[in-house]
Amino acid sequence: MANPWVLLTLIIIIPAFLWLRSYYVKASREIKRLESISRSPIYTLFSSTLSGLMTVRAFKVEDDFVNSFVDKVNANTRAFFMFLCSTRWFGIRLDLMTCCLSFLTAILTVSLRKNMDPLSAALGLMYAINLTDIFQWGVRQSTETENYMISAERINEYFHIPSEPGLHKEELELPTNWPVEGRIEFEKFKLSYRSEFEPMLKGINLKIEARHKIGIIGxxxxxxxxxxxxxxxxxDKSTTDGKILIDGVDVNKISLNALRSNINIIPQFPVLFSNTLRYNLDSFNHYTDEQLWDALEAIQLKTKINKLKEKINTKVAEYGSNFSVEKFTNQTILTIAHRLNTIMDSDKIVIMKDDIIVECGTPGELLTKQSQLIADMNKDDDDELVTYL
Structure with a gap:
């Protein structure tokens, strides 16, 4: 006897809860997305501040960083507060709807008391209350799940970023063990970040001999x-003109995978912890020694590390001072610098101005010329440079 009244309750409950859910989730999803987006800059600033703490203190800009941090926290807090408010708004209306439906069921039960026995009326009222609680819980969980799927949505965006064109496609077959010598040539090379922009490199010509150490300053x-x-x-290839040859091979005619797996770049501030090499490679001991050796072989460091007395258990001195550029004596190296005295041990120095090469030569030749450009760039370093030479 109670089943018809339960069905009547369901007919009222389901559309009501679904309408309220669809109305709420449109706003809450966007607020949650805004909160997630505004949270990332906080972590980025915090991480960069910790890594550059000495620089921040040296230039006495602590207050600037604190103010920037507070601004980012405030932006995130505003979004998070709105998210909490929207959640409370939704919760209150769910509770009100539950109360209204329970009240409506009670009114119907009283109105139809002559057509049902007391047991059926009590059972129907109990079902109505329980069902509204269950539906309320289900609606809450479904909306929270959809809101927190914003994080998965943002990760999914990275999964679907298209690969760079030419990642694996090659126009010519590379010689075995390329590059063997490390000779680099720029032939009337031009580069723009976009086709409609002014060139950032304006027809440079530069020849770098094999295994030479080149300093680039400007x-x-x-x-x-x-x-x-x-x-x-x-x-993109469409924004370049001219050629770059490595051991006679045009880099535009080989795959990106082949190119980038054979040349390396070291950032301005490489970080090595004062521990063993193994710790620097695998701080949490997730990998076996065989896997670490495979990784070293992939980046062409296995032979060098294998020559060390304690191999991957070699202790790293503070700031990695026992590992220097001398480890790359048989490689061609290009170094970017702002001051001439930091690249005085290079075989050749290239000076750039306004996106072109204005001077090129050995450190001694450039200082002997006594050009105005050299003088302007190193007013405070002249005595040190002369002493060095």
């Missing part, structure tokens, strides 16, 4: 970093 915006972007093909 003021900010002179085009130093653009050389490396061109070398690693970080821009």
């Amino acid at each position: 003021r900010t915006g002179a085009g130093k970093s653009s050389i490396f972007q061109a070398l690693f093909r970080l821009t």
Whole structure:
């Protein structure tokens, strides 16, 4: 006897809860997305501040970083507060709807008391209350699940980022063990970040002999970093003109995978912890020694590490001072610098200005010329440079 009244309750409950859910989730999903987006800059700033703490203190800009941190926290807190408010808004209306439906069921039970026995009326009222609680819980959980799927949605965006064109496609077959010598040539090379932009490199010609150490110097915006972007093909082919040859092979005619797996870049501030090499490779002991050796072989460091007395258990001195550029004596090296005295041990120095090469030669030749450009860039270093030479 109670089943018809339960069905009547369901007919009322389901559309009501689904309507309220659809109304709420449109706003809450976007608020949660905004909260997630505003949270990332907090972690980024915190991480960069910790890594550059000495620089921050040296330039006495602690207050600037604190103010920036507070601004980012406030932006995230505003979004999070709105998310909490929307959740409370939804919860209150669910509770009100539950109360209204329970009240409506009670009214119907009283109105139809002549057509049902007391047992059926009590059972129907109990079902109505229990069902509304169950549906309320289900609606809450479904909306929370959808809101927290924003994180998965953001990760999914990275999964579907298209690969760079030419990642594996090759126009010519590479020689065995390429590159063997490490000779690099730029032939009338031009580079723009976009086809409609002015060139960042304006027809540079540069020949780098095998295994030479080259220092590239120039003021900010002179085009130093653009050389490396061109070398690693970080821009589209359509924005370049001219050639870059490595051991006679045009880098634009080989796959990105082949190119980037055979040249390496070391950031301005490489970090090595004062522990063993193994710890620096695998701080949490997740991998076996065989897997670590395979990784070293993949980056062409296995032979060098194998020559060390304690191999991967070799202790790393503070700031990695026992591992220096001398380990790359048989490789061709290009170094970006802002000051001439930091690259005085290079075989050749390239000076850039306004996206072109203005001077090129050995450190001694450049200082002997006594050019105005050298003098302007190193006013405070002249005595030190002369002493060095």
